[in-house]
Amino acid sequence: AQSVTQLDSQVPVFEEAPVELRCNYSSSVSVYLFWYVQYPNQGLQLLLKYLSGSTLVKGINGFEAEFNKSQTSFHLRKPSVHISDTAEYFCAVSRLSGGYQKVTFGTGTKLQVIP
Amino acid sequence: KAGVTQTPRYLIKTRGQQVTLSCSPISGHRSVSWYQQTPGQGLQFLFEYFSETQRNKGNFPGRFSGRQFSNSRSEMNVSTLELGDSALYLCASSRGTVDTDTQYFGPGTRLTVL
Numbered sequence: 001a002q003s004v005t006q007l008d009s010q011v012p013v014f015e016e017a018p019v020e021l022r023c024n025y026s027s028s029v030s031v032y033l034f035w036y037v038q039y040p041n042q043g044l045q046l047l048l049k050y051l052s053g054s055t056l057v058k059g060i061n062g063f064e065a066e067f068n069k070s071q072t073s074f075h076l077r078k079p080s081v082h083i084s085d086t087a088e089y090f091c092a093v094s095r096l097s098g099g100y101q102k103v104t105f106g107t108g109t110k111l112q113v114i115p
Numbered sequence: 116k117a118g119v120t121q122t123p124r125y126l127i128k129t130r131g132q133q134v135t136l137s138c139s140p141i142s143g144h145r146s147v148s149w150y151q152q153t154p155g156q157g158l159q160f161l162f163e164y165f166s167e168t169q170r171n172k173g174n175f176p177g178r179f180s181g182r183q184f185s186n187s188r189s190e191m192n193v194s195t196l197e198l199g200d201s202a203l204y205l206c207a208s209s210r211g212t213v214d215t216d217t218q219y220f221g222p223g224t225r226l227t228v229l
Contacts (some may be wrong), residue, residue: 026229034217043119043206090158101211103218
């Protein structure tokens with residue numbers, strides 16, 4: 001079984017300040033990790049993903065995430081947020097199970113950028 | 116390449132009715148997954164279809180069902196609607212054959228049950 005925990009349900013941050021959205025996972029096998037963003041009244045859009053290789057992954061809109069195997073974490077960061085980053089962010093893990101891909105999403109973190 | 120499309124975008128139904136939602140995946144994608152999103156429960160997995168077969172199912176009652184056609188388009192049906200079924204229903208498509216796949220989401224169908 002696998003699970004994803006997003007520790008913060010809401011994160012307020014001032015514009016141009018840095019932000020970190022936390023994600024921890026548990027799995028008995030190797031997994032692949034994803035961050036998605038959902039803007040109001042829209043579907044989810046992929047921000048970045050970690051499959052293998054360098055543990056620092058760069059995504060769209062200036063976001064990056066670092067895979068830490070020992071701490072089973074995949075935290076999302078941005079050095080300077082903009083008002084347009086206000087959205088809900090979802091961490092997800094995937095692995096093959098029984099021959100098909102099994103994806104588990106976290107409960108989401110709402111990022112509110114304050115002007 | 117066209118993205119995932121969902122129709123209709125908005126629906127209003129009354130309790131006891133049934134509803135059918137449609138999802139057209141990205142061309143070449145054979146897997147379609149359905150999710151229910153509500154403020155209280157977050158993103159919950161309903162089921163996944165791959166090559167016309169349901170191969171993964173979440174923990175939802177039998178009122179929720181789906182199917183997939185030979186062109187990979189998928190429909191989800193909810194019978195005997197309840198107030199608690201009001202939600203954003205998202206579908207996502209992927210190749211579905213490797214664990215490194217990315218799921219691509221549609222814009223969702225907003226269902227309101229009165």
